[in-house]
Amino acid sequence: MALSPQDREAERHRIARMVLDLVKQRGTEIPYQTAVAESGLTRARFEQLFEDYDDLFDAIAQIWLRRHIEVMEEVLGADLPPPRKMYEFFRRRFVISRERFRDDPEYFTIVCEMGAANFEKVRSYVDLADHYLCELIVQAQADGYFAGLSIDEALSLINQMVSPYTLPESLIYLGEKLTEDKLARIVDTVFIGLSGETGGAARGVNALRVAG
Amino acid sequence: MALSPQDREAERHRIARMVLDLVKQRGTEIPYQTAVAESGLTRARFEQLFEDYDDLFDAIAQIWLRRHIEVMEEVLGADLPPPRKMYEFFRRRFVISRERFRDDPEYFTIVCEMGAANFEKVRSYVDLADHYLCELIVQAQADGYFAGLSIDEALSLINQMVSPYTLPESLIYLGEKLTEDKLARIVDTVFIGLSGETGGAARGVNALRVAG
Numbered sequence: 001m002a003l004s005p006q007d008r009e010a011e012r013h014r015i016a017r018m019v020l021d022l023v024k025q026r027g028t029e030i031p032y033q034t035a036v037a038e039s040g041l042t043r044a045r046f047e048q049l050f051e052d053y054d055d056l057f058d059a060i061a062q063i064w065l066r067r068h069i070e071v072m073e074e075v076l077g078a079d080l081p082p083p084r085k086m087y088e089f090f091r092r093r094f095v096i097s098r099e100r101f102r103d104d105p106e107y108f109t110i111v112c113e114m115g116a117a118n119f120e121k122v123r124s125y126v127d128l129a130d131h132y133l134c135e136l137i138v139q140a141q142a143d144g145y146f147a148g149l150s151i152d153e154a155l156s157l158i159n160q161m162v163s164p165y166t167l168p169e170s171l172i173y174l175g176e177k178l179t180e181d182k183l184a185r186i187v188d189t190v191f192i193g194l195s196g197e198t199g200g201a202a203r204g205v206n207a208l209r210v211a212g
Numbered sequence: 213m214a215l216s217p218q219d220r221e222a223e224r225h226r227i228a229r230m231v232l233d234l235v236k237q238r239g240t241e242i243p244y245q246t247a248v249a250e251s252g253l254t255r256a257r258f259e260q261l262f263e264d265y266d267d268l269f270d271a272i273a274q275i276w277l278r279r280h281i282e283v284m285e286e287v288l289g290a291d292l293p294p295p296r297k298m299y300e301f302f303r304r305r306f307v308i309s310r311e312r313f314r315d316d317p318e319y320f321t322i323v324c325e326m327g328a329a330n331f332e333k334v335r336s337y338v339d340l341a342d343h344y345l346c347e348l349i350v351q352a353q354a355d356g357y358f359a360g361l362s363i364d365e366a367l368s369l370i371n372q373m374v375s376p377y378t379l380p381e382s383l384i385y386l387g388e389k390l391t392e393d394k395l396a397r398i399v400d401t402v403f404i405g406l407s408g409e410t411g412g413a414a415r416g417v418n419a420l421r422v423a424g
Contacts, residue, residue, distance in 0.1 A: 189401060193401035
């Protein structure tokens with residue numbers, strides 16, 4: 001029996017949720033065959049829902065990243081000065097990840113490993129986050145920040161400087177070394193210091209040395 | 213027959229070098245037992261050189277990180293303005309890692325995985341790099357940079373902002389997105405923007421909004 005698109009979506013969500021719960025319970029990634037066996041569905045019905053593991057992983061990633069996407073969109077719609085807005089853009093996602101990490105570090109680590117192993121599947125989430133960050137950069141540039149930098153340059157530099165707060169693995173390695181206070185300092189440092197003119201002193205292009 | 217301390221050191225180096233070559237040839241970590249078998253030494257002699265895998269890994273890490281430590285020490289002794297000096301401190305190590313990555317990405321990836329799995333053994337290298345970076349921070353603060361920050365605060369913030377250029381795994385994920393030009397911009401951004409006063413705008417503490 002064919003499912004309606006809505007029913008199919010709801011059923012995909014239900015099964016992906018179940019698989020994610022199994023990952024948590026068993027402390028290990030759940031292969032496609034195990035998911036079929038545990039789902040209580042016939043193989044034919046399961047394959048109707050998920051073509052292959054990639055497809056199942058997609059549905060799992062959607063559940064895991066739903067809150068992250070929601071808070072990015074909340075921040076984007078907020079009326080805040082650019083530095084505050086960018087801080088919130090990173091902070092809210094960081095807080096969600098940190099809560100999950102503290103709640104169950106093992107489970108969090110496995111999900112991170114799953115994400116790393118299926119990186120191409122998480123790509124669309126990364127692209128969406130980049131797309132939103134570009135909007136914030138444009139807004140900031142309208143206020144005079146990041147002068148002389150193309151949007152892509154600013155995007156790449158900001159992503160690199162803030163990466164410990166966006167890469168989930170950082171929580172595993174750095175833990176309590178990551179704080180909201182430090183993130184705020186980093187965001188302000190970026191707003192104060194980043195422009196098309198930076199790079200000269202570090203590379204030794206500037207002959208003049210400014211006295212401190 | 214007991215070895216003299218110098219002979220023992222030379223022999224440890226020779227065997228660790230051989231094991232690292234095996235890692236490269238076979239594309240996989242070499243367990244202790246395999247290293248014993250491949251070394252051509254008796255088990256007793258091998259155990260005299262390396263108590264256990266940790267001890268063997270130590271000797272391997274020393275070989276892998278020797279150049280990194282040398283360039284840090286070269287930079288520390290150089291007479292350069294603080295931004296330039298800090299840039300070189302990060303750039304030279306980054307260039308060594310990038311060369312090795314480009315030369316043999318698979319080998320590089322395995323060595324990264326070995327480092328991650330034996331993180332406590334790489335700890336002393338990380339501590340040494342932190343120690344040297346503290347010296348650079350003190351020199352920069354004498355010139356008026358990073359005002360109002362403790363050395364530890366500055367250390368942690370700089371390490372976080374520059375992390376894509378120090379974490380070897382970044383090369384695997386970011387590859388050509390990491391460039392010396394971007395590193396120079398980041399270092400200058402840090403020197404221009406980082407002080408004890410940052411963080412207020414991002415956190416929304418400042419009521420006044422500076423027009424761009």
